[in-house]
Amino acid sequence: MTKLGQVASIRMGYPFRSRLEHDAEGAIAVVQMKDIDDASLLHLEDAVRVGKPDSYKHHLIRPGDLVFRSRGRTNSVALISEGVGPAVLAAPMLLIRPFDVLPAYLLWYINLPAIQAALAAQAEGTAVRMISKAALEQLVIAVPPLETQRRIVEIGQLASLEARITAELANRRKALIDGILMRRAQDTHLSPVGQDADPGTGNT
Numbered sequence: 001m002t003k004l005g006q007v008a009s010i011r012m013g014y015p016f017r018s019r020l021e022h023d024a025e026g027a028i029a030v031v032q033m034k035d036i037d038d039a040s041l042l043h044l045e046d047a048v049r050v051g052k053p054d055s056y057k058h059h060l061i062r063p064g065d066l067v068f069r070s071r072g073r074t075n076s077v078a079l080i081s082e083g084v085g086p087a088v089l090a091a092p093m094l095l096i097r098p099f100d101v102l103p104a105y106l107l108w109y110i111n112l113p114a115i116q117a118a119l120a121a122q123a124e125g126t127a128v129r130m131i132s133k134a135a136l137e138q139l140v141i142a143v144p145p146l147e148t149q150r151r152i153v154e155i156g157q158l159a160s161l162e163a164r165i166t167a168e169l170a171n172r173r174k175a176l177i178d179g180i181l182m183r184r185a186q187d188t189h190l191s192p193v194g195q196d197a198d199p200g201t202g203n204t
Contacts, residue, residue, distance in 0.1 A: 061084070
């Protein structure tokens, strides 16, 4: 076991001094907490855009970085993938840049329910609970050999895919059953459930 700060550098997102104003011609996408969905996937289609690259060249995120939601109902991370383009992370989010561990493994590990619970226990504040940079650096993680990390990531991705397919099948099955029941409810020629005629009376 080791501490996250020993296998990754962690820094605060860019501290914008004023309210962000969207510039349709801006070259830089600003990653905010709203740009990460419940599945911890990053979506920058509607991200606020600002300025020129030179203004933020020392703060640009890059593929393999992880962005951490330091406050809110979840403290999950999202992985920066290839093709994101010039982007900068906004405070109070934290940037995790792995150097001794696979980014995809760290993504899987930090998003585990048990690790999320451990992070929640470290949250500070009352009205708005927040994970500090120092607390994140002290997060204890398991770092197996790289080949083991790769296998864990592959199996974890397959398990996630299976879960999505299972959920989709369950939703389609429910929609099918709901449709059948709706047709029964709307069929005025059927007797109400539980009120079928008594076959002994000869009535139909």
